[in-house]
Amino acid sequence: MAYDKPIPPHGQHTQPFWDGAKEGKLMLPRCTSCNRVHWYPRLICPFCHSTDIEWIEGSGEGRIHTYAVQHRAFGGWAKEVPYVTAYIDLAEGDRMLTVLRGVDPNDPESIKIGARVTVEFEAADEETHIPFWRVAEG
Amino acid sequence: MAANLSNAAAIVGAAESNDIGYPSERGLKVTSLQHHIEAIKNVTDLTGIPISDIQGVFSAGWSSQLAEHLGLKPRYIDTTSVGGCSFQILVHHALSAIHAGIIDVALVSHGQAGWSYRGAGGGGGRNVPGEIDPATEMTMSYGVFGAPSNYAHAMRRHMHSFGTTPEDFAHVSVVTRQWAMLNPRAVMFSKETNPYGGPITVEDVMNARLIAWPLTLYHCCLVTDHGGAVLVARPEIARSLRTNPVWIAGAGESMGHSNMLEMEDFTATSASRSSATAYEMAGLGPDDMEMAMIYDSFTITAAITAEMLGLAPRGQGHTLWKDGHAAPGGRLPINTNGGGLSFNHSGMYGMQLLVEAYRQLSGTAEDGVNGIEGKQTNARTCVVNGTGGTLSTTGTLVLTAD
Secondary structure (H helix, E strand, C coil): CCCCCCCCCCCCCCHHHHHHHHCCCCEEEEECCCCCECCCCCCCCCCCCCCCEEEEECCCEEEEEEEEEECCCCHHHHHHCCEEEEEEEECCCCEEEEEEECCCCCCHHHCCCCCEEEEEEEECCCCCEEEEEEECCC | CCCCCCCCCEEEEEEECCCCECHHHHCCCCCHHHHHHHHHHHHHHHHCCCHHHCCEEEECCCHHHHHHHHCCCCCEEECCCCCCCHHHHHHHHHHHHHHCCCCCEEEEEEEEECCCCCCCCCCCCCCCCCCCCHHHHCCCCCCCCHHHHHHHHHHHHHHHHHCCCHHHHHHHHHHHHHHHCCCCCCCCCCCCCCCCCCCCCHHHHHHCCEEEECEEHHHECCCCEEEEEEEEECHHHHCCCCCCCEEEEEEEEEECCCCHHHCCCCCCCCHHHHHHHHHHHHCCCHHHCCEEEECCCEHHHHHHHHHHCCCCCCCCCCHHHHCCCCCCCCCCCECCCCHHHHHCCCCCCHHHHHHHHHHHHHCCCCCCCCCCCCCCCCCCEEEEEEEECCCCEEEEEEEEEC
């Protein structure tokens, strides 16, 4: 079935991210001046304000920072309710939003803040493979 | 070192538009512009300041249209729109403009047919067609829709960090409803005004429909129509009017983030900074506050903000409501109009906070429209805090009465 949820257009400066995603790689922007990874992608490093930013391949590892269970949604997401949204602390630093996989939305208390998660990609269309995160431990 | 703006101006009147709440359910079609104009007419009638004396026009996105509609040629135009706290921030800006000697009288206005024209768009995207900002690009795929779906993450993190429970936060909703039951203009005043109105219990909150766990419907604010306006004037004018001045003793603003992705601590907002600025300007602290008006878009918003304002220890904001301190008869009345949870919430609620703070402190205890009695406290000091976006931006005012 065709992917029926919002598919982001590719920005002017984020093509390396989408190219990596097609190959199953989580590409992250890193400042070559202060060496810190930031997310979302910037035109200028939010930490040291250098404009020398490179893309590195991330580990695809992270931990749950916080989460919620969505019971009210629109468009393609409406038929998926309830589902779990989460903010993920990346192993490389900074934070990413996701819809969490491998969890029971009807038992929210069973989801553990701090639990290890790994990234996986879903092909929304030929050019856009979207990262989602899955709980890696029981 | 910045100049001290304390008491350089006062709020000299506050009023609402005529038909707030759910006017479309009563067969009325009230536009956002109409809410603005009615409130402006009412506040100028109340104070006796003619519209033609307004020199500065302050609103969240409407200022050029309002000035044109009123036939004004303002010498100060500010249309800062950073969510529901815009009106606290606009009062700060009006104070600054008056202190600087640029203007003597400022209008701060709000009108939003949040219910009647819901879903009509007009949110105002930041991107021109064909362009996307990277924060949107990297978050739009993940099924997060609007405020409740985001704020739920903050409550969950607060529960993790401080051992709080959804029941703890439910008390905010229960107590705020008690205030609404004292305010005939509140949407949830009674079962007669709304089938969901009248008293509620913690169990009612917990058993309400889930919106975004841990938030149920009753942890969430209303969506209604509302308009309001305040006039801000320099002291010589403020003392010459028939209305009582409410002094802007302190004001501050700050922000943490725009996209919630960038919220460093999900249990804290920039109100710690905006209130520190406001308290310092006022020479007053949280212990000096006799009431508080705190933006309650969600129960978690009010609880966290109480912590940021220093009214409760970290992790304990909810106890002000749970232990009855914030309730009618309590030591620190909070959200005496019934709050965004039970009075009215048009989308950007900050003006409703200002109108109620003025009503209580000015001693008039009238809404400026129908003269309904509404005095709930003898407070002479009030901290007002707006929160905009997704716990993003904050504006704090410390207000005092003579």
